[in-house]
Amino acid sequence: MSDLEERFADAVAAIGRVLKTHGFRKKRYVWTRVGDGVVHEVDLQRSHGNSPDSVRFYVNASAYVAAFARAIGDRVPENLASATAQYSTRFETISEWPTDRVDMERDAEAVSSALPSAIEQVVTHLDGITDEASLARTLFDSGSFLDDDLFAWFCATGRLADARAQFAAARERFGTQDRWPRLAANFDETAQKYGVALS
Template sequence: MLQQLFNDMIKQDVKPFLSKRGFAKKSLNFHKRTESLIYMFNFQKSAGNAADNVMFYVNCGIYAAEFAQIQSRELLTAPQEAECHFRARIGEIVESAPDRFSITPDTNMDDIRETLLSGLEEVIHFYDTMTSARSIVDYYSSGPYLHLAEESFHLLLQSKDVVAAKHYWKSLQEKYGKEKRWSIFENKYSAIFNKYGVEFDER
C-alpha cells in the first residue's frame, strides 16, 4: 500500500515535474544532458523499509566528461549516482529538505509532495550555477573538500591556473594537515604538481 504511494508519486508527480525541466527517466534515475555535463537525480529506497514505513533518499549528481577523461575512464551517457563527480543528498543542497523522506500511514502525501518538488526545484537552480567541470572544482575547493582533489588539481594545472591550484592545496593542508593520513595525500598532490612542472612550498 505505502510502496504504491511512493510509486504513484514518482510516476504522477516527480516524472512530469522533471520531464518539463529536461530530465529523462530510467528506472529511479533522472538524467539531463548538456554538452559537457550530465545532471541527475536518483531516488534510493531505504534497505530498512517495512509495510508501515517506506523511506527513501534523493541523491543528486553531476557527471563531467572532462573529469572522466582525466580519470582515463570510459565516457558514460547515463551514469549511476555513484559514478558522478559531484555527489550530494538533497538535504546538503536544500536546507528545508530532509536527509531522508518517510511515508507512513499517517503521512500527509500533499505535504511530502510539496516538500519534495520544492526541493527538486531548488537543486535545479543550484545545477544552473554548475555549468562546467571547473564549477565542480570551485565547489569542492571552497570547502575545502578532499573529494575529487586529485582530479581538480589536474584540471587546474592543465588550464594553467596555478594560483587556484596552490590555494586549494594550502586550504586542504590547513584543514587536514594534522591528520596522520595527510602525508598520503601530500605525496599524491606533489606528484601531480611535478607532472606539470609546478613547484609548491609545503611549509
C-alpha cells in the first residue's frame, strides 16, 4: 500500500470514528443510520482521476423520509436503507471544509483535525432532518427549486403558499432559459393534479 493510500485509510478511519458515535453503521465507504422512518447516509466517493501519486475523495450526505414519500404516493420499501435518498449534498456545502474534495497530499494535516470537525457538522445538518416538514425545508433552503417531489409534497399537504413560493423561485432562477416553458408546464401539471392554482 502506498503512503497516500495509507493516509486515505486513516481518513476513512477518522470519519468512521465520528459517525460511529452518532449511530451510523459502516459498509465499505458508506455509513448509514436508520431511525423512525428516516434514513441518514454519509458516503465517500473516490475521485476517478486517482493515481499512485494522487488520492482524492468527495464526501456526500443524504437523507430519506418515508412519510414524505407516502404523502406524494411513492412506495416505501420494507428496508428503508435501500430507499433512494430524496435529499443529497456534498459535505463542503454544509460544513466548514474549504474545498470540494479531500486531497490526501494537500490535506494531510487536516485529516486528523479539520476533517473530523467537518464530519461532525455534517451529522448536525442531518440531525435536523427528522420528518417530512424538515426534509422539505432542507430541500427548499438548499435551492432545489426544480424538485418535482418537493413541489408535489407542498401541493399534497395543502401548503399552497410554499408551493407558490417554490414556483416563483424557480421562475426567477430559470425563467429566462429556453427550457422554462417546459418546466412551467411540469409545475402546472402537478398543481392541477392536486387542485392548486399557481396564481
